[in-house]
Amino acid sequence: MRQFILAIIGVGGLFxxxxxxxxxxxxxxxxxxxxxxxxxxxxxxxxxxxxxxVFVATIQTIAKT
Structure with missing residues (x-):
């Protein structure tokens, strides 16, 4: 999920x-x-x-613990 978020942020910066x-x-x-x-x-x-x-990934990380 982190790689996907980084890719989206990179594409956003490009645009x-x-x-x-x-x-x-x-x-x-x-x-x-x-x-x-x-x-x-x-x-x-x-x-x-x-x-x-990022919000969804944070919730997933919290839910795993």
Whole structure:
């Protein structure tokens, strides 16, 4: 679960950076935003999903003990 959460946070950071650098001459940002325009426009969705996953993982860890 931790690896999945880290991957989601990494993807969220990528879309946040790409959204900020879009149309400024950075080719990678333009390509990322062409593939995921919704996530470049609203990177907060990925952050919210990450927060929910961290909360669920915390509850699962507490429940195991």
């Amino acid at each position: 946040l950076l790409a959204g900020a650098m879009r149309n400024r001459g950075w080719y990678l940002a333009d390509q990322v935003c062409a593939q995921g325009a919704i996530l470049c426009d609203n990177p907060g969705w990925v952050v919210a999903i990450s927060a929910v996953l």
